[in-house]
Amino acid sequence: MKAVAVASLADELTTTLLAARNSDGGWPYYKGKASRLEPTCAALLALGTPAMAGEAPGSLDVSPLDRWQRRAGLFVDAAGEVNLAFNGLAAIALASSVRPSMAADLTAALTQSRGIRIPPSAINRQDDTIQAWPWSEGTFSWVEPTAWCLLGLKRLTRVPRPPQVLRRIDDGERLLADRACRQGGWNHGNSNMLGTELPPYVPPTAIALLALHDVAGAPHVTRALQYLEANQQAEAGGLALSLACVCLTVYSRPCEQARSALDTQWRRSRFLDNLHVAALALYAATAEGHRCEAFRV
């Protein structure tokens, strides 16, 4: 019965995504709106990856990105703003395609981008000298953009990596280690505030774990994975459940609870019609076929 439900979920999500694609080839967050970088990359991965099973790496169709506006190697999103987190996701999509020039430009841009350095904090227990990746240029670093950019950079480059890339990977890994919550996992950025320990959330924890899969033996990674396994269905929303599924699949951990909850949540709310979430959910629902290869380092 469960297999039938998942197949049905995948079919419905595929139909939903195909029906909402814009004429420029991209996807909006909500049907009828302008194409945006994040849902477009997520939809390309979700719709393209199942077809890749058994095919040679590099076969993902990312043609909508060919026409996407870029600035200094970075993809530009709404209102001319650059969101670095979503460029990290674009890097993950590009790493599964054959776009060497675009990939090289994005690798260089992600290597050069960094959060600002701010004075030591008097209200947090954290190292504010670490400059990883911010959401937008000129601001300070947070967990989610750092994790996406770190994962993107690892996916776009191969060992032996150039020294400048290795330094940025080290920055990203140090920030994630520094911001890990005491109980395991990650909040948005601060692990504590004004003397209070902050709780981890599923989405940033799953994304950070994906970025740290190649250092899985580190204690903070182990604690985070334990947290995620135990809380894989604690946040009843398509975003959290999808990311939990993808992450646990990459770590070869069971994720039936999250996958089942994903189906339930779709039946209840249709993810509020959010196409980015629908794309992630489709990727998660079809994980048995593609094993989430696009997110592995």
Add this chain to the structure above:
Amino acid sequence: MRRPLKAIDAKRSVSEGSSLSRRDLLKALPAAGLAVAGACRRAPLPYDPARFLHSASSDVAILPATSYDVDLADMVGRGLRLLNVDVRGKRVLLKPNLVEFERGRVINTHPSLVAGAAEALRRAGAGRVVVAEGPGHRRDIEYLVTGTGLFDALRDVGVAFVDLNHDDVRRVPLKTRFMSLPDLALPVAVLDADLIVSMPKLKTHHWTGMTASLKNLFGVVPGAVYGWPKNLLHFRGIENSILDLASTIRPRLAIVDAIVGMEGDGPIMGHAKPVGAVVMGDDLVSVDATCARLMGLKPALLGYLRQAGEFLGNLPAASIHQRGEPLSRFATRFEVPPAFKALQGSDG
């Protein structure tokens, strides 16, 4: 109701007009607010006073509600009539405060009040009513909307929800320069609305002292552009951001959920504080000043509220006509974070 317009003297410094000395303010304001206040005193006014003419007095209605089980649509409708708010044919956007979901905690504007307000506005002739929010604390808005019960409440009354974090955006010039930014990308749902209604939960706030209808506007800034938790705004200063957003968006109505507020380590980690009232008004500065007085705080000591009172609305009690119930019936004393103890007391 038309009243004489209040003009601001452009030559007057921001701190003049307050009965407080600079020393009083320095004692009272926490460090975060000080940076803003100090910077503004040294610099020219970050706004053109001529653009912010407003009535010399404002109406604020306080309506009793002992629980969320009363007929809240009827109560909000009464408030609209007391305030002479005309919503006929307007596209109305209700902006509740939806931050975090933890079962048993009173963090968010109660779904029953949001649904009740939507119903009241429709009965009053609004052309279209939507509920919109862009949570700054959680990215998974579906988790918040379904977990808090807002999803079911809105479905029951047939009102759509708009995710402001992921809406289409347009770049608009800011009408003030507290953040020193020329413009912001804002959601089209907000920009295209005829009437924006700020619907906060009345809470203490560990950065700004209190949060009500002005601070609630943080939620209109699109996370998909500026990050979570509204990265750019924190970077540019919370109080600066509140002032620029309020002056640019100019909501024309506030409906504050003070039926059960939050005291202590707000806006998330505090605990329930029953007040038993809903506060409504078309001047958000006056509404928030009234809320501060309800909480036992001196409005003029709240950095952003004091500055908003210089150009955006009316802060002094003498400039606020209380409608509905008297403030004294509900006035209480909210426990505040330690940094804000000096804010407690009456401003007379």
